[in-house]
Amino acid sequence: MKLQMLHNDSNRRRRRLSLLTAAMLSLALLPAMGCSKEGDVVVKTAEGDELGEREIDADPLALLPGGAIGALNLDAKxxxxxxxxEQLRRIAEAxxxxxxSAGFEPGRxxxxxxxxxxxxxxxxVAAVATGTFNAEAIEVAADGVTITPLGTPLSKSQYAGRWLFTTQDIGFVILTEKTALFGNVTGMRRALDRVQRGINxxxxxxxxxxxxxxxxxxIVGGIDVSEHPELASAAKRFPFLxxxxxxxxxxxxKAPGMNFAGTLTYSDEPQAASGKQGLEALQASMASLGWATALMGFGRPLKHLQLESEGPDVKFVLGLEGTxxxxxxxxxxxxVGVGTAPVRANATPGVGAGSPAPGPSAPVAPAPGSAPPSSAGSPTPAPAPR
Incomplete structure (x- = not known):
């Protein structure tokens, strides 16, 4: 019985990671995520002027359904x-x-x-990916027999006139040679509703x-947690929440590895002051454990953290060390079972059009009206919503 419980728990962890990989880094925004039910009901699509390939490729963001509580825009290159x-590429491939055998390489x-x-x-989750997608090669590989990196084959079903390829309630839809949907079944169906209805x-x-x-x-992201009591339990461990x-x-x-700047908005100014104090206490705790992380070979992940209160907002600039x-x-x-070697078994060489080699990361555009960054390499703090 105990072995079965451990096996089930392991499967649940792998499934959650797969969904989050399809969303690529949404874990950073939503630590409280769980798994959705495959039978979720989506409003039946209505007949209309379906979006064409040119419209889909021209504005992929229009495919995302409204009402998102969180969003992330990521430059994959x-x-x-x-x-x-390299580490993130291995996780993505796995x-x-x-x-x-479809020849799809995330890094390329x-x-x-x-x-x-x-x-x-x-x-x-509904994710719109742009890049290069060989629909023919992917469809051949999704034959219902070939095993995916998740350990199970893809199943093929139709919704809103499009083929969905899914396994363990997550999957993808190839819309054009340049645009694809990823996510769980419910999220993808909501996006396909928009395509079929011609919502542009x-x-x-x-x-x-x-x-x-x-x-x-x-990297551009945001999340609204004002109406989610799930944070109450997390706040017991992390008071700044x-x-x-x-x-x-x-x-x-950019150097030293990853840099973030943003704004935490609280219910009022006293809560913001308390949140800033909580973050400062967390920073001090991490600094005091530096010897332990160094002993484990991890070093100090937090390169710098700067905090500033302004009304109900706490602005921050954060640098994480790359090594x-x-x-x-x-x-x-x-x-979670991803080894150090890339997972490319059964790949078919030459299948799937390639893209140019990734170039250096582009600078982050400053948000309108915000002050210049106070740390080299860090983006300008993101303004709070009003």
């Missing part, structure tokens, strides 16, 4: 070319639900990811749309 790119074929998260508890307008948080208007931003309403974030992959990040990601990867 910059990520895979970064100090932690956890994306695409058979290796992905350009950008646009991710929407629609539930903290259900982990409903963005329904994003205004701040997010402003921040991603400049493609130079490597008490009273938190939202997080807005910009980032890049320590690589070791930490390797450790996490091994804990």
């Amino acid at each position: 910059a990520m895979f070319a970064s100090a932690v790119g 956890r994306l639900p695409i058979p290796a 074929d992905l350009d950008r990811l646009h991710i929407g998260v629609y539930s903290l508890q259900g982990a409903d 307008k963005r329904e994003l948080d205004p701040w997010l749309e402003d921040a991603i208007a400049d493609d130079n931003a490597a 008490t009273g938190l309403k939202s997080l807005r974030l910009l980032g890049n992959f 320590t990040l690589r070791k930490g990601i390797d450790y996490l990867a091994r804990s």
Whole structure:
């Protein structure tokens, strides 16, 4: 009985990581995610003027359904070319639900990811990926027999006139040679509803749309947690979460490894002051454990952290050290069964159009009206929503 419970727990952990890999880094925004139910009901699609390939490729962000509680916009080329790119590429290859024989390589074929998260508890995720997708090669590999890196074959079903390829309730839809959907079944169906109905307008948080208007931003993200009591239990361990309403974030992959700047918005000014104190206490605790992390070979992951209170907001600038990040990601990867060698078994050479080699990460565009960064290499703090 105990062995069965351990086996089930292991399967649940692997499934969660697969969903989060499809969303690529949404874990950083949503630590409380769980798994969704495959039978979730989606409003039946209506007949209309379906979006064509040209419209889909022209504005992939218009495919994301409205009502997202969290969003992440990620420059995949910059990520895979970064100090932690090799580690993240291995995880992606081992956890994306695409058979290796399809010839799809995330580090080569992905350009950008646009991710929407629609539930903290259900982990409903819809992600629009742009890049190069060989639909024919992928469909041949998704034959219902070939095993994916997740250990199970893909199943093929149709919804809104499109083929969905899924395994363990996560999967993908190839819309064009340049655009694909990833996520869980519910999230992908919501996006396909928009395609079939001909909905060609963005329904994003205004701040997010402003921040991603400049493609130079490597990481842009935000989450609204004001109506989610799940944080109450987490706040017992991390007091800075008490009273938190939202997080807005910009980032890049420059030295020393990864840099973030953003704004935590609280319910009022006293809560913000308390949140800042909680973050300062957390910083002090991490500094005091430096000897322990050094003993384990991890070094000091936190290179610098600067905090500033302004009304109900706490602005921050954060730098993470690249070598320590690589070791930490390797450790996490091994804990969920991803080895140090890339997973490319049964790959078919030459299948899937290639993309140019990843270049250096682009600088993050400053948010309108915000002050210049106070640390070299760090992006400008993201403004709070109003």
